[in-house]
Amino acid sequence: MQTFLSEQEDLVGTLKELIIRTLRLEDVGPEDIVASEPLFGEGLGLDSIDALELVVAIEREYQVEIPDAEVGRRAFASINALADFVLEKGAGQQASDAVG
Amino acid sequence: MRFKDKIVLITGGIRGIGAAISKSFLQEGAHVVVTYSQDQDQARRFQKELGPGGSNTTVHQADASDFDAMKALFDNTLEKFGRLDILVNNAGIRRDNLVMFMSESEWHDVLRVNLQGTFVCCKLALKPMIGQRWGRMINIVSPSGIMGRQGQANYAAAKGGVASFTKSLAREVAKIGITVNAVSPGVIETDMTRSLPEQTLAELKQSIPMGHFGRPEDVTGAVLFLASEGAYYITGQVVSVDGGLT
Numbered sequence: 001m002q003t004f005l006s007e008q009e010d011l012v013g014t015l016k017e018l019i020i021r022t023l024r025l026e027d028v029g030p031e032d033i034v035a036s037e038p039l040f041g042e043g044l045g046l047d048s049i050d051a052l053e054l055v056v057a058i059e060r061e062y063q064v065e066i067p068d069a070e071v072g073r074r075a076f077a078s079i080n081a082l083a084d085f086v087l088e089k090g091a092g093q094q095a096s097d098a099v100g
Numbered sequence: 101m102r103f104k105d106k107i108v109l110i111t112g113g114i115r116g117i118g119a120a121i122s123k124s125f126l127q128e129g130a131h132v133v134v135t136y137s138q139d140q141d142q143a144r145r146f147q148k149e150l151g152p153g154g155s156n157t158t159v160h161q162a163d164a165s166d167f168d169a170m171k172a173l174f175d176n177t178l179e180k181f182g183r184l185d186i187l188v189n190n191a192g193i194r195r196d197n198l199v200m201f202m203s204e205s206e207w208h209d210v211l212r213v214n215l216q217g218t219f220v221c222c223k224l225a226l227k228p229m230i231g232q233r234w235g236r237m238i239n240i241v242s243p244s245g246i247m248g249r250q251g252q253a254n255y256a257a258a259k260g261g262v263a264s265f266t267k268s269l270a271r272e273v274a275k276i277g278i279t280v281n282a283v284s285p286g287v288i289e290t291d292m293t294r295s296l297p298e299q300t301l302a303e304l305k306q307s308i309p310m311g312h313f314g315r316p317e318d319v320t321g322a323v324l325f326l327a328s329e330g331a332y333y334i335t336g337q338v339v340s341v342d343g344g345l346t
Contacts, residue, residue: 049272049273049275049276052226052230052272052273052276053230053233053276056227056230056231057231059227060231
């Protein structure tokens with residue numbers, strides 16, 4: 001359990017950096033992104049076009065597939081949700097191997 | 101060599117305007133992936149015409165409106181080259197008829213190849229181009245899609261649809277370094293136009309302010325410009341290459 005939690009925390013940090021880098025968010029640091037808050041609309045002010053870039057970046061980085069808008073909405077609900085999605089669909093297999 | 105080592109995918113690229121576009125990109129240093137739907141003899145003739153320049157070309161038989169077939173081709177291209185820079189949607193068919201006599205299949209076939217084919221290929225090109233933050237999509241439309249033409253309601257609907265699709269997609273990806281434009285060739289001297297009756301040709305000529313038909317290279321000039329770095333601020337446009345017809 002401990003391993004899983006620390007892996008998720010690491011992933012949250014990595015995802016924040018990936019989002020900043022992919023969307024070239026100026027004047028935004030990882031500490032400015034609240035992991036539990038919505039990624040789109042409020043907060044960072046990201047829009048659906050930003051989502052296109054994020055989908056491609058996440059798919060490339062973690063070999064997961066976000067096949068439609070519904071899956072995307074769930075995955076991008078927040079950074080925490082995104083980390084859960086990646087752990088479950090992609091690196092999740094490795095994570096469960098590590099925990100098991 | 102404006103397009104040295106660029107990867108270009110052209111649907112319907114072995115005859116007429118499509119073949120001229122393929123050859124122009126090759127001459128400018130690109131690697132060209134070309135599709136055709138059925139005519140294997142023409143595909144062989146096209147490859148023969150390319151001569152030594154053909155080594156930078158791969159020719160595939162694929163229906164541009166078939167998502168699975170095109171996905172396999174895109175995956176293959178990305179595996180081989182690692183990127184896709186330019187997409188030209190040129191594949192198209194016509195099944196002319198007056199609406200009152202037009203069958204459902206004449207309607208659906210034309211919509212499927214011309215309109216759905218463009219959607220399928222643009223959709224498949226998006227992820228690689230977004231990943232690169234660079235891409236050029238150029239859709240070939242027609243004056244019929246702008247002005248309408250009797251006997252071509254299906255073709256006009258499809259090409260008009262492609263023009264509107266072009267403008268919408270351009271807005272979706274404008275921030276990401278991808279431009280989406282359309283080129284609308286008027287009456288161009290190809291085997292297809294040469295086969296028209298003399299009277300039709302004369303009437304067509306009369307309707308063109310410049311008084312003569314265009315050449316395939318007139319169209320390739322516009323396509324290659326829109327695909328170039330210099331056209332980065334042009335998106336969502338329909339460029340007519342028609343001697344003033346529209």
